Amino acid sequence: MNPTIELLKSHRSIRKFTDRPVPRELLEELIRAGQAAATSSHVQAYSVIHVTNPAHREAIAELAGGQGYIARCADFLVFCADMKRPTEAAERTGARVVRGMTEQLLVASVDTALMAQNVAIAAESEGLGICYIGGIRNDPQQVSDLLGLPDHVFPVFGMCLGYPAQEPDVKPRLPVAAILKEDTYSDDREQVAAYDETMHAYYQGRKGGNKQSDWSRNLTPLFDTKLRPHMREFLVKRGFEMK
Amino acid sequence: MNPTIELLKSHRSIRKFTDRPVPRELLEELIRAGQAAATSSHVQAYSVIHVTNPAHREAIAELAGGQGYIARCADFLVFCADMKRPTEAAERTGARVVRGMTEQLLVASVDTALMAQNVAIAAESEGLGICYIGGIRNDPQQVSDLLGLPDHVFPVFGMCLGYPAQEPDVKPRLPVAAILKEDTYSDDREQVAAYDETMHAYYQGRKGGNKQSDWSRNLTPLFDTKLRPHMREFLVKRGFEMK
Incomplete structure (x- = not known):
């Protein structure tokens, strides 16, 4: 490397x-x-x-x-x-x-x-x-x-x-096998499950504050509300109409 | 460096x-x-x-x-x-x-x-x-x-x-003074004009095919038509509704 x-x-x-x-x-x-x-x-x-x-x-x-x-x-x-x-x-x-x-x-x-x-x-x-x-x-x-x-x-x-x-610490990323797919999009639930275990261990052991979570659970606040619902109107007003 | x-x-x-x-x-x-x-x-x-x-x-x-x-x-x-x-x-x-x-x-x-x-x-x-x-x-x-x-x-x-x-060749970029602005957005027409001269000289002298153009003139085909007008409908259809 x-x-x-x-x-x-x-x-x-x-x-x-x-x-x-x-x-x-x-x-x-x-x-x-x-x-x-x-x-x-x-x-x-x-x-x-x-x-x-x-x-x-x-x-x-x-x-x-x-x-x-x-x-x-x-x-x-x-x-x-x-x-x-x-x-x-x-x-x-x-x-x-x-x-x-x-x-x-x-x-x-x-x-x-x-x-x-x-x-x-x-x-x-x-x-x-x-x-x-x-x-x-x-x-x-x-x-x-x-x-x-x-x-x-x-x-x-x-x-x-x-x-x-x-x-x-450097935060662990998803397994390469989840991200890099050969010729067609393929299911990656297995890799995500393995990664959730990695992230669970990371959140427990990391410097600067541990917590009980994993990657999947950690995503909930990002998706269970309308994230930044003003963005569309803001962009349209500024001339990015998304036509 | x-x-x-x-x-x-x-x-x-x-x-x-x-x-x-x-x-x-x-x-x-x-x-x-x-x-x-x-x-x-x-x-x-x-x-x-x-x-x-x-x-x-x-x-x-x-x-x-x-x-x-x-x-x-x-x-x-x-x-x-x-x-x-x-x-x-x-x-x-x-x-x-x-x-x-x-x-x-x-x-x-x-x-x-x-x-x-x-x-x-x-x-x-x-x-x-x-x-x-x-x-x-x-x-x-x-x-x-x-x-x-x-x-x-x-x-x-x-x-x-x-x-x-x-x-x-490495293509010249806009002057830093056009891109990096102090505290507020400021006019950069002067830097763009200077850059058009740079790009004019570049297009005349470059390896692999010269042409009579500059940065500003080169942008016309990018903006004088509806560039990729299918993008909105495509994204909406694939679940990116831009709500």
């Missing part, structure tokens, strides 16, 4: 950071590494807001469900799907632009994620820790207002960056 | 491959590296179909717009957003599951992209070349039929894998 694969496999979310700042040159280098990721038709449908305003960091920490490390980490980034830049660039060349297609929402969301994952890997390769923050979608309208996001741009997730002040 | 960041910044899509096969153990290691990526609430909402059936590879190459390397590369993977596994796992524990939320489409698409980007980086770290294939969304229903994808699973993109038989 080479050192890059070793690095990829050692990922765990970091939520406690030292006071050591991230040099500006390094931050820009991480973004450049992010931009080097593949992008659909070279559209580069993303923008990253570097949130330095302390009041905004506090507000986002609050609306994300009280995740104080959003306010305390060295740098906090909001990764946005951005269809404004490319559609307006095409319009300036005289193109008659169609907006609001479902496909465009997918392209921009995937572009943003590929880019962000490169930023995450680059950061970890420099000894930084990161934590994705999906909780900004608890109130994407307020986040958009704080960051002055225009139409055709929406906040997909945030990312905390900083030097780690904790060493959490 | 460390070797991992160097690797990230050297990415270019590979569309010509040698006959050298990718060992099965390496393929599984790439998937494990992929699974180590962050995942929303640990849901791991993805499956990867390893397409080995030559007739299916040919069919997908055709429907993706005549991309022959899909048939000829060492390995072809289809990355699927998978809400079937986690929702059914939750149901087996007794949860009453809500499906079809827009948020769930986002979670699964982002999870799939983060995972795939780790696979891409791991592959490139082992000297492999990769090419993402968004063209499978030209006919996602036919791809789903070929691969026997059930409801609540949809093909997001493909990926060609193999040892490179070409050495294409």
Whole structure:
């Protein structure tokens, strides 16, 4: 196993950071590494807001469900799907632009994620820790207002960056045999059952708080309510109509 | 700059491959590296179909717009957003599951992209070349039929894998100043104009075919028609109702 694969496999979310700042040159280098990721038709449908305003960091920490490390980490980034830049660039060349297609929402969301994952890997390769923050979608309208996001741009997730002040365990993943399927989609209940045992043992033994659960039981709160039911209306209002 | 960041910044899509096969153990290691990526609430909402059936590879190459390397590369993977596994796992524990939320489409698409980007980086770290294939969304229903994808699973993109038989240029990206914004979304027309000059020079000078274009002009075909207008109906039919 080479050192890059070793690095990829050692990922765990970091939520406690030292006071050591991230040099500006390094931050820009991480973004450049992010931009080097593949992008659909070279559209580069993303923008990253570097949130330095302390009041905004506090507000986002609050609306994300009280995740104080959003306010305390060295740098906090909001990764946005951005269809404004490319559609307006095409319009300036005289193109008659169609907006609001479902496909465009997918392209921009995937572009943003590929880019962000490169930023995450680059950061970890420099000894930084990161934590994705999906909780900004608890109130994407307020986040958009704080960051002055225009139409055709929406906040997909945030990312905390900083030097780690904790060493959490790496969480076990589903067996490869569940994920990687040969030619056709195949049943994976057996692998899930085995994984539930793995996760049960993990939750009992892990550093930083054990609990009685497993993977399947842990998913209930994610699915037994309408998760973030405002997302559709929010996206439509911002120009992602999912036509 | 460390070797991992160097690797990230050297990415270019590979569309010509040698006959050298990718060992099965390496393929599984790439998937494990992929699974180590962050995942929303640990849901791991993805499956990867390893397409080995030559007739299916040919069919997908055709429907993706005549991309022959899909048939000829060492390995072809289809990355699927998978809400079937986690929702059914939750149901087996007794949860009453809500499906079809827009948020769930986002979670699964982002999870799939983060995972795939780790696979891409791991592959490139082992000297492999990769090419993402968004063209499978030209006919996602036919791809789903070929691969026997059930409801609540949809093909997001493909990926060609193999040892490179070409050495294409790295394509210039937008200036960092366009992408990375301080605290609020800011206008980037100036950076786009400078980038159009960069891309104009790139398209004139690049290996493997030059053309008269720039970034903005190149985007027209992406936006002047309803791109993949079937996506909404397809997703709704497969259980991603975007409620």
